[in-house]
Structures are given as structure tokens and as C-alpha cells.
Amino acid sequence: MHDYLVFDHLTKRYGALKAVDDVSLSIEQGSIFSLLGPSGCGKTTLLRMIAGFEKPDSGRILLNGRDITQLPPNQRQVNTIFQNYALFPHLSVCENIAFGLKVTGHRKADIERETLRMLELVQLERHADSKVTELSGGQKQRTAIARALIKKPNILLLDEPLAALDLKLRQRMLMELDLLHDEIGITFLYVTHDQSEAMSLSDKIAVMNEGHIEQVGTPSQIYEAPCSSFVAAFIGDTNFFDGAVIEVKDSEYCTVRIGGFGDVLCYNDKKLRVGNPVHLSIRPEKFAISRNLPEQRKGRNVLSVTVDDIVYLGTHTKYWVLLNDYRVEINQQHMRYQLDQIPIKHNEQVWLYWNADDGYMLERYCEDDEEMVFQPPEEIGDNPEPTEQHNEEE
Amino acid sequence: MKRSIIPLTVTLLTLLFFYIPIILLVAQSFNASRYSGAWTGFTLEWYARLFRDRNIWMALRNSLAIGLGATTLSMVFGTTAALALDRYRSRLQRTHYILIYMPLVIPDILMGMCLLLFFVSLGMKLGLLTIFLAHVTFCISYVAMVVLARLQDFDHSLVEAARDLGATRRQAATRVLLPLLAPGILSGGLLAFTLSIDDFVISFFVAGPGATTLPIYIYSMIKHGAPPVINALSTILLFITFALIITAQMLTWKKEKTT
Ligand SMILES: Nc1ncnc2c1ncn2[C@@H]1O[C@H](COP(=O)(O)OP(=O)(O)OP(=O)(O)O)[C@@H](O)[C@H]1O
Ligand SMILES: [Mg+2]
Numbered sequence: 070m071h072d073y074l075v076f077d078h079l080t081k082r083y084g085a086l087k088a089v090d091d092v093s094l095s096i097e098q099g100s101i102f103s104l105l106g107p108s109g110c111g112k113t114t115l116l117r118m119i120a121g122f123e124k125p126d127s128g129r130i131l132l133n134g135r136d137i138t139q140l141p142p143n144q145r146q147v148n149t150i151f152q153n154y155a156l157f158p159h160l161s162v163c164e165n166i167a168f169g170l171k172v173t174g175h176r177k178a179d180i181e182r183e184t185l186r187m188l189e190l191v192q193l194e195r196h197a198d199s200k201v202t203e204l205s206g207g208q209k210q211r212t213a214i215a216r217a218l219i220k221k222p223n224i225l226l227l228d229e230p231l232a233a234l235d236l237k238l239r240q241r242m243l244m245e246l247d248l249l250h251d252e253i254g255i256t257f258l259y260v261t262h263d264q265s266e267a268m269s270l271s272d273k274i275a276v277m278n279e280g281h282i283e284q285v286g287t288p289s290q291i292y293e294a295p296c297s298s299f300v301a302a303f304i305g306d307t308n309f310f311d312g313a314v315i316e317v318k319d320s321e322y323c324t325v326r327i328g329g330f331g332d333v334l335c336y337n338d339k340k341l342r343v344g345n346p347v348h349l350s351i352r353p354e355k356f357a358i359s360r361n362l363p364e365q366r367k368g369r370n371v372l373s374v375t376v377d378d379i380v381y382l383g384t385h386t387k388y389w390v391l392l393n394d395y396r397v398e399i400n401q402q403h404m405r406y407q408l409d410q411i412p413i414k415h416n417e418q419v420w421l422y423w424n425a426d427d428g429y430m431l432e433r434y435c436e437d438d439e440e441m442v443f444q445p446p447e448e449i450g451d452n453p454e455p456t457e458q459h460n461e462e463e
Numbered sequence: 464m465k466r467s468i469i470p471l472t473v474t475l476l477t478l479l480f481f482y483i484p485i486i487l488l489v490a491q492s493f494n495a496s497r498y499s500g501a502w503t504g505f506t507l508e509w510y511a512r513l514f515r516d517r518n519i520w521m522a523l524r525n526s527l528a529i530g531l532g533a534t535t536l537s538m539v540f541g542t543t544a545a546l547a548l549d550r551y552r553s554r555l556q557r558t559h560y561i562l563i564y565m566p567l568v569i570p571d572i573l574m575g576m577c578l579l580l581f582f583v584s585l586g587m588k589l590g591l592l593t594i595f596l597a598h599v600t601f602c603i604s605y606v607a608m609v610v611l612a613r614l615q616d617f618d619h620s621l622v623e624a625a626r627d628l629g630a631t632r633r634q635a636a637t638r639v640l641l642p643l644l645a646p647g648i649l650s651g652g653l654l655a656f657t658l659s660i661d662d663f664v665i666s667f668f669v670a671g672p673g674a675t676t677l678p679i680y681i682y683s684m685i686k687h688g689a690p691p692v693i694n695a696l697s698t699i700l701l702f703i704t705f706a707l708i709i710t711a712q713m714l715t716w717k718k719e720k721t722t
Binding site for chain 1: 618620621623624626631638639
């Protein structure tokens with residue numbers, strides 16, 4: 070596998086706003102690559118530059134080694150699934166799909182054969198002559214996919230293709246997309262602001278924020294080893310801790326003093342020295358709590374805390390525990406052997422423990438990012454809905 | 464609860480107010496009396512006279528030719544203007560918008576005078592050509608406004624989608640943009656056509672000797688006192704209009720039923 074699509078220091082300005090800010094990326098052939106980021110971070114702008122609808126202010130785009138930065142959209146071997154599908158309302162499903170071959174003057178017999186093949190691929194044979202306005206959301210989406218794929222693009226650009234669908238359909242289409250990708254094996258560049266979508270589909274994810282790339286990696290790298298507080302908070306929930314190294318134990322571990330929390334043992338992958346500041350991210354599921362003092366093990370941190378809030382979610386229970394200045398979020402799986410125990414209650418004094426390896430030191434930290442972390446029920450007033458990603462786990 | 468009879472009465476009175484003059488006109492067109500007033504018997508004389516009047520047919524032919532020509536030309540220019548107005552949004556564009564919008568609000572009489580002065584200062588001979596040009600001027604504005612309204616809720620990603628699928632600029636325009644704008648362009652054209660056929664004031668200013676449109680001819684007929692023939696003509700026009708409206712309505716009803 071070699072680098073197929075390359076962005077070389079791309080920048081796009083709208084007035085004073087840098088919608089895309091010095092983005093360099095390379096995407097492997099045949100992979101599913103996701104651009105993930107909050108609304109307005111420049112994902113669509115980046116995609117539009119690949120498709121040729123916008124010209125970058127500086128930088129280059131290379132497709133298979135060829136500079137395509139200045140080519141008009143109709144001369145690029147790239148096709149787009151638009152955020153709103155953009156199906157032609159005056160044409161039938163069949164005519165929509167055939168459009169791309171008709172304008173390039175293919176032979177009638179070829180067009181018919183290819184259109185049929187595409188209809189079969191997306192299972193819309195029965196709707197070939199329907200008006201596109203009469204289709205359901207999922208059928209529209211499949212028409213859009215067929216219309217793009219008939220061009221045999223080198224890269225398929227998908228701009229939040231599932232955003233308009235309801236949850237159940239979204240999950241099904243996600244699986245269909247994955248199957249489709251296995252079947253045709255072309256490169257997908259997938260844009261989304263939904264982290265669960267990106268995680269489940271992608272080979273690689275680039276997390277974008279305010280026009281620049283925060284981190285590129287596989288889904289598990291992004292989740293387990295976020296490089297910045299933005300990535301840590303945007304992908305899943307996390308707890309942030311602020312402190313400084315007070316003792317370097319050996320080549321692997323150090324002790325970090327977290328003001329208002331305690332001294333904790335931490336895996337020192339950044340090779341920090343005594344006195345260096347540390348920003349730590351620990352995911353809720355890495356913590357555990359119990360009523361009985363857990364046995365001491367090498368590398369295990371144990372602290373005494375008070376339970377502040379409990380939300381039962383079926384697959385797991387969320388706890389918030391208090392220790393001085395910190396309010397820590399915990400996801401605890403339900404084990405069968407715990408069922409006949411007395412459940413942990415509000416205001417109870419319990420033990421909080423986790424492994425030193427499970428904290429992750431962040432390179433960049435920005436306080437605003439803490440606001441992205443899910444707030445417990447009492448702090449968001451009378452709206453006790455858990456965040457979306459937890460709903461989807463059910 | 465007893466329903467009030469006031470709404471019904473008001474409706475009936477309004478309808479009477481609207482339609483009594485029309486009914487009178489239709490009746491008078493069959494009245495044998497020359498000086499409309501008392502009913503002196505049924506006749507088709509006025510219709511016969513109308514069909515014998517060669518000048519009326521000439522005027523009608525002029526009106527239709529000017530109307531069709533002005534409509535066609537203004538559909539082309541009006542659509543182009545609307546596309547330009549929609550596409551670019553600079554300060555200059557706002558001026559452009561006002562310039563296009565202006566003919567809609569300027570009083571006809573002013574328009575007529577301005578155009579007359581303009582044609583005279585150019586040394587143009589007044590006639591059918593000047594009427595045609597005058598009609599094109601205001602028709603463009605109407606078409607442009609109607610098409611612009613359509614463009615406002617046109618999804619521009621459709622054109623991008625076409626380009627993305629390999630269409631050249633021209634193909635995107637002819638295969639996607641124009642077919643989707645066609646209803647707007649057509650209704651703009653229809654509006655322009657009715658206004659052109661109907662126009663009296665502006666045409667009156669820029670018409671030369673011998674170049675008469677239907678409205679101008681009707682006016683001169685009244686001046687020379689031939690009311691019964693005008694009644695007959697009006698009745699015919701009235702029924703043509705009704706027929707057109709009913710057909711249009713039936714077409715839309717049919718469409719609504721199938722969708
Ligand atoms: N044509 C434009 N003119 C001016 N500003 C623009 C234009 N297009 C986008 N922007 C700005 O550029 C930024 C990035 O926009 P973009 O559409 O790429 O965001 P996005 O990541 O796709 O967001 P979403 O997830 O909501 O689709 C936004 O702040 C937006 O306001
Ligand atoms: Mg977008």
C-alpha cells in the first residue's frame with residue numbers, strides 16, 4: 070500500500086477566517102479514512118478542495134502522484150456523496166445513476182449495462198423508474214452512492230452521508246457502507262462529526278479542530294493515546310488532571326502530584342523529569358470502585374473517595390465520585406457476581422483504583438476542552454439524558 | 464349556534480359587484496341596439512362586423528408578434544440577468560439589482576415618455592420596432608424577478624454534483640440548471656406575455672403612424688364610437704381568457720391527483 074491521496078500544506082481562507090489551516094495528510098489506497106471534527110472545523114471545505122469546487126490559497130493536492138490542485142471538478146477521478154445527496158429531482162433513479170456516463174458520451178448499451186449493475190449493487194432494482202423525490206432517506210443515499218460509483222472513481226468522498234438518517238437506519242447504512250467498501254475496494258474519504266461512526270468504519274482517522282489536524286491515527290490509537298486534550302475530550306469521555314512530576318521512579322514510572330487530588334503513580338511515556346508539568350487524561354472505564362479495599366499491586370493507585378452521583382445505564386453504571394477539588398467520572402461494568410451484593414449508594418465512602426498504565430499524558434492541553442466532557446445530570450439541570458454515544462451502545 | 468348571514472351577503476355582493484359589469488358587457492354584445500341601453504333584440508351583427516374589420520386583425524397580429532418576440536427575448540435576457548444577480552453578491556450587484564427592479568416600479572407614463580425621448584433623440588422611426596424594444600425593456604425585469612425567486616431556493620449543490628459527475632459547464636447548465644429553472648422561466652415568460660399584450664400606456668407613447676397594437680386600436684375604436692363591436696371583441700377575449708385559466712387549473716389539479 071502506498072500513499073495515494075496527499076495533501077501538501079493546504080490552506081484555505083475565507084476573509085480573515087482560516088477554514089483549512091496548513092493541512093498535510095496522506096491517505097493509503099483502498100483504505101477508509103475519516104475526517105472527524107466538530108461542526109465548522111473545515112471538513113467540508115477540505116473535501117470541496119479535493120473535489121475541485123474550491124481552490125486552495127496555498128498548498129497542493131496530489132492524487133496518485135499527479136498534482137490535481139488546479140483541475141476542474143469534471144476532470145478529477147474523484148466523486149462525492151453530498152451532505153444532502155444532491156440528487157437531480159427532475160430525473161428518475163435510473164437517470165440519476167446514468168447521468169455521469171451520459172455526459173461523457175458513453176455508448177448507450179454500456180450505459181444501460183452499467184446502470185443495471187449499479188442498481189443491483191445498491192439493491193434498488195425495484196425503484197429504477199421511481200422519482201427520486203419519492204424515495205426514503207436510505208434509498209436516496211444508495212442512489213447517490215450508485216451515481217458516484219458508476220464513474221469508477223479512484224476516491225469516493227462522503228460528506229456526512231448518514232447525518233440525515235435516523236439512528237437505526239444510520240447503523241444499517243454504516244454496515245452497508247462497510248460491506249460495499251470491501252466489495253469494491255476503492256478509497257473512501259469519510260467526513261463526519263460523529264465519533265462512533267468514524268470509530269466503527271475507519272482504518273484511520275484524522276481529528277480536525279479549527280482548520281488544522283490535531284491527530285492522525287487508527288481508531289484505537291486516537292482513543293487510547295490522544296495527543297491533546299481536544300482529542301481526548303472529543304473522542305469519548307475522559308477525566309483531566311493537572312499536576313507536576315515530583316519523583317521519577319525508574320525508566321517507566323513517575324509520581325505525579327495532582328493538587329487537590331493526591332499523589333498518583335503514572336506511566337511516564339513522555340520521559341518527563343521532576344518539576345515538569347503534566348496533563349493527564351484517564352478514561353472513565355479505566356477506573357474501578359469498590360467498597361472493600363482492593364489488594365495492593367504494583368502500579369495500582371488507590372484513593373478513598375465519596376460517591377456523588379450514580380446513573381444506571383444497563384450495559385454499565387456511571388458513577389461520579391468526589392475527592393477534594395475533583396469530580397471523577399467512572400464507568401463500571403456489571404459483573405454477575407456483583408448482583409447479589411448490596412449496590413453502592415449515594416454519599417458512600419468507597420475506594421477508587423486504577424492502573425498507572427491507564428493514565429495518558431497529553432502533549433497539548435487547553436482548558437476549554439474540558440467543557441466537551443459529558444457533564445453529570447445535576448450540572449446540566451433538568452435534562453438527565455446521557456450523551457448520545459452512550460445511548461448508541463445499548 | 465345560528466350562523467351569521469353577514470359573510471354570505473358580503474361575498475355575494477362582492478361577486479355581483481365584480482361580475483355584473485361583465486355580464487352586462489356580454490349581454491350588450493348581442494344587443495341589436497346601436498346605442499347601448501335598452502334591449503332591442505338579439506343579433507350577431509357586431510360579431511360579423513368585427514370579423515370583417517381587417518384593421519382589427521392587423522392590430523391583433525402586431526400585438527401577438529410583439530408579445531411573442533418580446534417574451535422570447537426577455538426570457539433569454541431576464542434569465543441571464545437573474546443568474547448573474549444570484550451568482551455574484553458584490554456591492555455592484557446591489558446596484559444591478561436596483562437597475563433591474565426599477566422598471567417594475569416606475570409609472571408607465573414616465574417609462575413611455577423616457578423611451579419616446581430616447582428613441583427620438585436616436586433618430587429612430589417610431590413604429591413596431593420601437594414598441595417591440597419598449598416591451599422588451601420592461602419584460603426583462605419581470606422575467607428576471609420571477610427567475611430570481613426560483614433561484615433563491617435552488618440547490619446549487621446540484622450543479623456541483625453534475626460537475627462532479629463529469630459534466631462540463633455547458634452540460635451542467637443544459638442538463639441540470641435549465642430544466643430545473645424551466646418552470647420559473649416559463650411562468651416569467653407567461654407574465655411578460657400578458658403584460659405585453661395588455662400594455663397600452665407605454666405602447667401609445669412609442670407607437671408611430673400605422674403601427675397599432677390591439678389595445679391602441681380598441682382605444683381608437685372607442686374614440687370613433689363603435690361600442691357594440693368593442694363589446695363583441697371584449698366578449699371573445701373574455702372567453703379565451705376563461706378557457707385558458709380553466710385549462711391551466713385542470714392541468715394543475717390533474718397533476719396534484721397523480722402525485
Ligand atoms: N463560502 C464560504 N464563505 C465564508 N465562510 C465559509 C464558507 N464556507 C465555509 N465557511 C466557513 O469555514 C468554516 C469551515 O466550514 P466547513 O463547512 O468546512 O465546516 P464543516 O467542518 O464541514 O462543518 P459541518 O460539520 O457543520 O458540516 C466555517 O467556520 C464556515 O463558516
Ligand atoms: Mg460540512
